[in-house]
Amino acid sequence: MTDPKAKTTPIREGWERAAVDYRKGFGLHLEVIAHRLAALLPRPLPTPVLDLACGPGTVLSALSGRTASSISVGCDFSRRMVGFTRERVAGSHGVVADQDHLPFGPRSFGTVVSSMGTIFSRDSEGQMREVARIMAPGGVFGFSAWGLPEETELGAVSRRIVAEWPHPFEGVLPPLESPYSPGRSPWLDRMAREAGFLIREVVSDWHRFRFPDTRSAAEVLVGTGRLALLVADRPELRSELVERAAAAFEIHRDPSTGHVSLENRYHIFILERGRS
Numbered sequence: 001m002t003d004p005k006a007k008t009t010p011i012r013e014g015w016e017r018a019a020v021d022y023r024k025g026f027g028l029h030l031e032v033i034a035h036r037l038a039a040l041l042p043r044p045l046p047t048p049v050l051d052l053a054c055g056p057g058t059v060l061s062a063l064s065g066r067t068a069s070s071i072s073v074g075c076d077f078s079r080r081m082v083g084f085t086r087e088r089v090a091g092s093h094g095v096v097a098d099q100d101h102l103p104f105g106p107r108s109f110g111t112v113v114s115s116m117g118t119i120f121s122r123d124s125e126g127q128m129r130e131v132a133r134i135m136a137p138g139g140v141f142g143f144s145a146w147g148l149p150e151e152t153e154l155g156a157v158s159r160r161i162v163a164e165w166p167h168p169f170e171g172v173l174p175p176l177e178s179p180y181s182p183g184r185s186p187w188l189d190r191m192a193r194e195a196g197f198l199i200r201e202v203v204s205d206w207h208r209f210r211f212p213d214t215r216s217a218a219e220v221l222v223g224t225g226r227l228a229l230l231v232a233d234r235p236e237l238r239s240e241l242v243e244r245a246a247a248a249f250e251i252h253r254d255p256s257t258g259h260v261s262l263e264n265r266y267h268i269f270i271l272e273r274g275r276s
């Protein structure tokens with residue numbers, strides 16, 4: 001199903017273009033966080049399950065086996081990403097929609113998950129209220145987010161590439177940090193309470209990205225929607241982008257092995273929808 005209100009914007013186009021590379025690149029690196037999120041969800045899992053900003057079904061796939069006998073839905077504004085999820089998670093349904101305009105009725109889901117997806121919402125407070133609306137009482141909302149800018153080495157590389165990119169591009173790049181970046185905060189407490197959620201758990205940890213060399217690190221980062229936006233419909237600029245990205249990773253390269261490693265802080269939030 002495709003929501004007719006899901007407008008085509010430059011960033012949506014960026015993710016659409018990046019989808020194939022993302023699935024075999026950055027999406028694989030995020031599997032660890034998806035599995036961590038899945039492990040923190042209750043057993044049995046309240047169903048049906050919605051994976052919001054699902055990408056290639058990274059979290060739904062980590063949950064497969066726990067959703068086999070129920071409906072599970074992958075929702076993303078990239079049609080290709082939704083297609084990958086449907087291919088990857090047998091029996092799942094796909095909805096192409098903007099996460100800030102959810103086309104679902106009240107109390108539709110028992111569990112809503114989102115790994116590194118809600119961070120791209122343009123209205124986090126409105127989104128939290130919307131997620132509460134589409135969830136059944138007692139349901140669970142589990143999502144992950146990156147930490148603060150000074151805690152995310154990969155984010156710093158991404159920001160540097162963008163800041164130094166010499167060519168004009170259309171659209172505004174969404175930031176990687178979000179209101180969730182501090183982890184548990186007074187803002188989160190207030191917002192969750194107002195939306196009707198109890199905060200069950202916030203787990204904060206570090207994820208180490210490892211790449212065999214600067215070139216492969218660059219290829220992975222270029223295969224994300226933010227950086228795809230820089231080259232948009234000018235594919236002749238892609239090799240320059242990869243070169244610049246590889247140079248930006250140089251400070252994280254071990255001179256003796258050539259391996260690249262960077263650490264990013266992340267948080268996982270487990271919220272429960274109140275019963276009223």
Ligand SMILES: C[S@@+](CC[C@H](N)C(=O)[O-])C[C@H]1O[C@@H](n2cnc3c(N)ncnc32)[C@H](O)[C@@H]1O
Pocket residue numbers: 015016027030034052053054055056057058059075076077078081097098099100114115116117120121225
């Ligand atoms: C970093 S990826 C995470 C994908 C997946 N959850 C994972 O863990 O691999 C972010 C995803 O959010 C989607 N996305 C970004 N903004 C969105 C929006 N406004 N509405 C729906 N999907 C969005 C992108 O298309 C992309 O698939």
